[in-house]
Amino acid sequence: MRTHTISVTIGRDSITVQPDPLIMTTDDEVQWSGKDAKKFSIEFDGNGPFASPKLAHAAAISRQRPRMLGRFKYSVISDENPNLILDPGIIIDPPPTPGP
Numbered sequence: 043m044r045t046h047t048i049s050v051t052i053g054r055d056s057i058t059v060q061p062d063p064l065i066m067t068t069d070d071e072v073q074w075s076g077k078d079a080k081k082f083s084i085e086f087d088g089n090g091p092f093a094s095p096k097l098a099h100a101a102a103i104s105r106q107r108p109r110m111l112g113r114f115k116y117s118v119i120s121d122e123n124p125n126l127i128l129d130p131g132i133i134i135d136p137p138p139t140p141g142p
Contacts, residue, residue, distance in 0.1 A: 045105060046072045048130075052080040052120050057128035059118060064130075069137040071105040074118075081121040086114055091134055106133045 049060045059074075068074060074084060074097075084097040091108040094101070099121060113133050120126040 044070045046070060048072060048074045048075050049077060050082055050118055051077040052082060052122070052126065055126070057082070057118050057120065057126060059128060059130045062130040063113075063133050065133045065135065066108070067137040068108050068111060071107045072132070074102040076103070083119050083121060084098050084116055085119060086116045090114060091132065100113050103137065108132075111132065111136060 044066070046064055048064055051058045051123050064072060074082070077081065077093040080098040082102065083099055084102045086092070089095050091110050091112065091114050092106045093109065097106070111134050113131060115129055117132050118128045118130065
């Protein structure tokens with residue numbers, strides 16, 4: 043199992059994330075990490091791949107393990123300015139099969 047970190051930078055007028063998109067497997071975990079003290083939340087379209095489609099800042103910076111496969115768009119929303127939103131993506135693939 044790998045733990046992936048998505049770096050979130052919130053500026054005055056924009057949000058950036060790296061990597062975008064994140065490619066991971068169902069065996070992996072992901073957490074978002076702010077580049078400064080600015081807080082943000084994560085919201086997925088529909089149910090999303092994790093236990094909850096909405097992750098408050100405290101949950102977003104904790105490790106999350108996906109529950110389903112697919113391509114998912116999500117929104118990073120600044121807590122300080124809720125009109126400041128970025129819509130990156132996550133691709134969740136099946137875990138690799140062991141070789142012979």
